[in-house]
Amino acid sequence: MHTTQAIITLVSEILDLEPTEIQIKTYLIRDLHAESIDLLEIGIAIQHRLGIAVDDDQLFLKDMRMIISRAEKDGILPLDALHVSYPHLSLERLQDIVHDLVLGPVVQVQDLIAYAHYALKVQS
Amino acid sequence: MNHRVVITGHGFVLPLGISPENVLFTLQTKNTPFVPSIHDPHVAVCPVPDFDLKDYIGRFKHARYLSRGQQLGLAAAILALNDAGLEQKQEHCGLFLGLGPNLEARPRQDKALWLLDFLPNTLAACMAEFLGVHGENLTISTACAASTQALGQAYLAIAQGRLSLALAGGGDSRLCLEGLVAYKQAGVLATDFTHAHQACRPFDQSRSGFAIGEGGAMFVLESLDHALKRQANILGEIMGTASSLDGKSLTSPDPQGRAACQAVSTCLKNLDQEELCILAHGTGTIINDEVESQIIKNMAPQVHSICAFKSHIGHLASACGAAELALGLVCAKHNWFPAINNLTRPCDPDLPFLLESKTFSPKTLLVQSFGFGGQNACLAVRLWT
Numbered sequence: 001m002h003t004t005q006a007i008i009t010l011v012s013e014i015l016d017l018e019p020t021e022i023q024i025k026t027y028l029i030r031d032l033h034a035e036s037i038d039l040l041e042i043g044i045a046i047q048h049r050l051g052i053a054v055d056d057d058q059l060f061l062k063d064m065r066m067i068i069s070r071a072e073k074d075g076i077l078p079l080d081a082l083h084v085s086y087p088h089l090s091l092e093r094l095q096d097i098v099h100d101l102v103l104g105p106v107v108q109v110q111d112l113i114a115y116a117h118y119a120l121k122v123q124s
Numbered sequence: 125m126n127h128r129v130v131i132t133g134h135g136f137v138l139p140l141g142i143s144p145e146n147v148l149f150t151l152q153t154k155n156t157p158f159v160p161s162i163h164d165p166h167v168a169v170c171p172v173p174d175f176d177l178k179d180y181i182g183r184f185k186h187a188r189y190l191s192r193g194q195q196l197g198l199a200a201a202i203l204a205l206n207d208a209g210l211e212q213k214q215e216h217c218g219l220f221l222g223l224g225p226n227l228e229a230r231p232r233q234d235k236a237l238w239l240l241d242f243l244p245n246t247l248a249a250c251m252a253e254f255l256g257v258h259g260e261n262l263t264i265s266t267a268c269a270a271s272t273q274a275l276g277q278a279y280l281a282i283a284q285g286r287l288s289l290a291l292a293g294g295g296d297s298r299l300c301l302e303g304l305v306a307y308k309q310a311g312v313l314a315t316d317f318t319h320a321h322q323a324c325r326p327f328d329q330s331r332s333g334f335a336i337g338e339g340g341a342m343f344v345l346e347s348l349d350h351a352l353k354r355q356a357n358i359l360g361e362i363m364g365t366a367s368s369l370d371g372k373s374l375t376s377p378d379p380q381g382r383a384a385c386q387a388v389s390t391c392l393k394n395l396d397q398e399e400l401c402i403l404a405h406g407t408g409t410i411i412n413d414e415v416e417s418q419i420i421k422n423m424a425p426q427v428h429s430i431c432a433f434k435s436h437i438g439h440l441a442s443a444c445g446a447a448e449l450a451l452g453l454v455c456a457k458h459n460w461f462p463a464i465n466n467l468t469r470p471c472d473p474d475l476p477f478l479l480e481s482k483t484f485s486p487k488t489l490l491v492q493s494f495g496f497g498g499q500n501a502c503l504a505v506r507l508w509t
Contacts, residue, residue: 016185038185040236048234 003050003116010045011109014038022109028060029105046112052119058086059115060107064097088118129282131505132356133208133344135200136450137295139170139337139437142203144454151436151455151462152481156321158335158438163301166315167308168323168335170438171299172196186250189240191226193443194247196340197295201251204291208344208356213256218290220278221248221263222270224442227302251291259287265442267495268405269367270294271341272445275491275503276365278345283362288350293446295340307336310375312409324439325466326406326432327413327477334407337438341446359453363488363504366390370498376411377494381419384492384500388423391490391502397426399487401461403452405494406432407439412494417472419492428486430477431455435465445493445501452489456507459485 004024012019015032028034034042039060047054057063064082071081082094089097089111097106136142139157140150150157161167177187180199187195205212229241240246245263252258260281264274271294278292298307307313314323314333324335351358366387372378392400402424405416420427433448440447455461463481470477491503 014185014188016183016187037237041188044236045234 003120004113006049007046007109007112007116010049011042011112014041014045024108024110024113026109027105028107028109042112046116050116050120052116052123054119059112061086061097061111064106065101068098088115127283127285128348129279129345129362130348130351130508131343131359131362131453132346132351133204133210134341134359134450134453135203135205135207136339136341136447137172137175137196137199137203138339138341138447138450139172140451144457147451147454148458158320158323160320161299161304161336163304164308167304167313168317168320168438169299170335170337172339175199181254184254186253189237189246190250191228191241191297193296193298193338193340194223194226195295196297196338197221197223197247197293197342197443198251198254198340200293200295200340200342201255201291204293204342204344205255210344214289215256216259216287216289217257218259218278218281218287219248219251219257219261220274220281220290220292222272222274222294222442222446223247223263223265224267224270224296224298225265227298227306228300255291257291259290266367266499266501267497268439268441268444269493269495269499269501270442272491272493272501272503273367275343275345275446275449276367276501279362279365279503282345282347288347290345291342292345293340293342294443296441296443297338298336298441299338303336314408322466324408324435326404326408326435326464327417327471328467329469329471331408331410331413331471333409334434334439337434337440339437339440339447340443341450343446343449358508360489360505360507363395363506364391364393365501365503367499367501370500372498375496377415378498379411379415381415383498384415384419384494385423387500387502388419388490388492391504392424395488395504397424398428400424400427400490401429401431401452401456401486401488402427402490402492403448404430404432405444405492406434406464408434413471416492416494417475420475421472424490427476429461429482429484430475431461432464432467432477435467436462445491445503449489449491449503449505452491453505456486456489459483
């Protein structure tokens with residue numbers, strides 16, 4: 001709960017929004033219109049406030065399409081390849097993301113929270 | 125110079141207020157906005173009360189990269205466009221800003237793009253995005269001459285036919301601890317006062333330095349043809365501009381004021397001095413006021429009146445020229461100019477300093493701005509009747 005609140009707070013501050021406008025299933029780019037510089041700030045803020053190392057590519061699922069395309073070329077199940085690259089996301093969530101890709105950028109607030117939880121767990 | 129250039133809108137967020145009415149009321153009631161600094165009670169400051177950029181633009185996430193002074197400038201730009209009766213999204217509008225450094229900027233672990241806090245053109249980028257202006261632009265950082273020079277450059281761009289419409293001015297705030305310490309160490313602040321409103325004493329024999337102010341002032345400039353075509357309300361016509369560089373000291377003006385005299389004389393060419401009101405730089409420092417008095421005596425011996433608005437709003441650093449022009453236009457419109465605060469024993473008894481508030485109607489205003497580094501800029505504006 002603490003992590004969830006911390007992430008919602010920092011996203012709201014960076015995007016100049018009310019925290020109540022941000023739910024865990026809110027899309028960062030599709031709903032909140034976050035730009036690349038906002039993502040940079042969100043990555044740094046998570047790193048700084050939660051004390052975890054953040055890989056922006058992993059946090060914002062930037063290589064997702066490339067991972068899927070490479071897996072298909074190599075005859076690997078895309079979901080398996082994604083699970084290796086994004087261990088913080090559940091298979092169920094990855095499945096949703098794959099179906100959702102066609103509609104645009106997929107990162108939701110819940111993905112940032114999952115990343116932070118996973119990083120904190122690994123760290124401890 | 126084929127095109128006449130007029131001012132058709134002004135917007136300001138100043139310690140005296142944000143509209144001509146409340147600025148005039150505060151000046152006339154002598155309701156001084158000077159207070160002791162929260163960082164050092166021995167320094168007088170002149171803050172803009174209750175400023176929140178959100179009141180002007182609502183949500184704006186990029187505000188996180190703007191200094192308070194830049195935010196004051198952005199708010200003033202919005203007011204200027206409104207005053208000129210222009211919609212935002214003026215695609216071909218130019219943008220000319222006079223800005224200073226963000227003294228609170230630091231490399232930060234918690235901010236990815238802290239570099240933007242340092243870059244002087246961040247405000248221009250924000251204005252272009254928010255206001256939708258995409259024409260020729262320039263961000264000028266020539267210390268206290270900056271916003272006057274920005275207005276001059278906008279004037280030249282329109283006069284030479286490169287633009288027909290431009291926004292110009294500036295915003296600055298140095299009330300932060302860093303600003304206060306910097307000025308104090310430079311030895312330019314008045315510290316020998318009992319009440320904060322007595323700190324700034326331009327052109328008085330007892331002057332000892334300036335008081336720090338803050339604010340933003342922006343103007344809409346257009347070619348006369350453009351303004352007439354859209355039936356704009358014309359406030360004044362820019363008659364000339366000039367700038368020069370002393371090359372004598374990194375802080376003090378050249379005691380002979382040679383380069384500044386050159387700029388002033390260029391600006392005054394073809395103007396009738398008998399109906400001229402000079403909006404003096406008048407910081408209240410010993411050297412500035414001494415040199416400036418001499419410049420006026422040499423270059424404008426027939427001047428009708430000399431006004432010093434820093435005695436009413438403090439020193440707005442890079443934004444001072446724009447702010448003082450805004451106040452000059454408000455006062456001229458109401459045919460009334462305030463006395464220079466705390467001026468009882470003029471450093472030069474022969475010059476027509478405003479010792480008392482006065483009802484009169486100048487034909488022309490001359491803004492004089494002289495900054496650190498020997499930066500000189502001036503701008504002549506003929507009032508529209």
